[in-house]
Amino acid sequence: MEFKRARKPEHVAQRRRTILETACAMLRERSVADISLRELSDRVGLAKSNVLRYFDSREAIFLEVLDEEWGAWLDEVEGALAPASDPVEVATTIATSLHRRRLMCELICGMAGVLERNISVDFARVFKRRATSHTDRLADLVRARVPVLDEPAARHFAKAVLVMTAGLWPHANPADAMAQVMREMGAPPPDEMFRVGLTEGLVTHLAGLVARA
Template identity: 70%
Template sequence: MEFQRARRPEQVAQRRRAILDTARRLLRERPVAEISLRELSDCVGLAKSNVLRYFDSREAVFLEVLDGEWGAWLDELEGRLDGVGDPVAVASVVAASLVARPLLCELVSGMAGVLERNVSVESARGFKARAGVHSGRLAGLVRERVPGVGEAGARHFAHAVLVITAGLWPHANPTEAVARVMRELGSPGAAEVFATGLREFLVNQLAGLVARSTG
């Protein structure tokens, strides 16, 4: 794919969409840490310097992808939570919805340690503002279903969802050597460990926050 220099706003938007779509495609093939700016730009059909006309770094591209995935997840989660009110059920639905979105989990796992390490103040400010909106929306969805958790508890849970997902996700993607050893030991598969662990951690978080708020 070859692009001429974008001059009109719609052309700029087209270039940005092409870069983001390519980033998403590459993320379905391997982890974000393995995707370089050079590979991304080659796949889009632009020089690295031209990609940087639209995003200030490789990391800024993936933060934008994360922002989109985060919003799409919340749109879906809102529907999945319809009619759910028990803390255990709510936390279980949140966990299952995350398990079904490996791209989101991959980006969340690299957010603080990788993606936020090489961005401009402007990009960081914009992303953090949108992240705050997303976290607030998740907290609101949880509090609507579980009023007993309280406002502060719902915000804490929304933050814990990110931290727990980020911590557990690498265990869902072990190296081949580690996966082989796990099989030899008769351990559950990595995907099962992630799904089960995420559900248990989130259930314990939400149930514990409700108990503290109402105790």
Template identity: 55%
Template sequence: MGPVPDRRATFQRARRPGEIEARQTAILNTARGMLLDRPVADISLRELATEVGLAKSNVLGYFESREAIFLELLNTEWQSWLDDLDTLLPKPLPGDGRPRTKESALATIVADSLVARPMLCELLSAMAAVLERNISLEFAREFKRKASANNDRLAAAVAARLPHLPQATPHEFAGAVIVLVAGMWPFANPTDTVATVSREMGFPPPKEKFAVGLRGGLAAHLIGMAVRDAATEGD
């Protein structure tokens, strides 16, 4: 039997813009595929390079770090979610005349749309704690600009459905969405040992607990802010 061919030998250094974009897309698609069965923290740059068929040093020719790869993927997933959310949120929102039913309906739709996107939740949970730790100042500026634009899009979608809210409140809610997902998602993905103990103690399945908690948490935030704003206006 002859030597096993090295897949990396088939990749030559991309020089034209189209070739560079194709390499970057291949790297991002590989990272996306690896995230289907493991968390970000368990994916090394070496493993990613092997999967895509490039040497580790070659991957760093297209992205400055492992973290930059996953932040770029995060932005892509974030924008895709916002595109879908704009079609999921009806205009006007359903309401039965009871106080704050529209806020509750919007929070539930936002929460359920996030539950349906575990990859986005995983990347958001790793954003501040892991992924923003090994990037250059230039990349950080560009990523935070994109993240801010994504938050602005969510705030604009909320404001369009709840026009009675003060201008700052939808932006406040958009920030709360990220904080709640980032804080709750790790608990939805416990180790096998912790999952076993949770079952023994009769706790609900972690993913189910995440979904219920996110719905309740987002509704509580949005309704609470709406009540606060109404009280402020009445002063």
């Protein structure tokens, strides 16, 4: 498919949407690290230089996808959390919802180490404000269900959700050789290890913050 350069604002918005949707589709097939800007451009039907008219870089595209996924995930969490919940229920609900969102887990895993390394200062400011807003929203959702937590503790937990997800996610997607060895050793399926590990980690972390409070 060939595209002419978009000039009207609505055409620019549509072009950006096409690029983001294509990036999402590719992420469902493979990891961020395996997707080059050239491959993404080819899939969209644009030259790399034309894609860069709409986004700073390959990394900026995936951070935009993360921003949208993050907001959608928080909407889901807000609907899933009961008005009055104990810490175990809150942490379990958050872990379960993240486990279902493989795309978001993949992007969180690559956020600090890869995606934030090749963006402009202007875009970094925009993304950091959005990320902080998302973190604050999760902290507010948790604090509303676990009122014993003060604001710093709730924000600490919200940040820990990201750190634990980023740390555990690579183990949910081992290379073929490692997956074979794990099966030979009788280890649980990697995806199940991720779900259990994230749940146990978040439950323990939130319970500790409650006990300290």
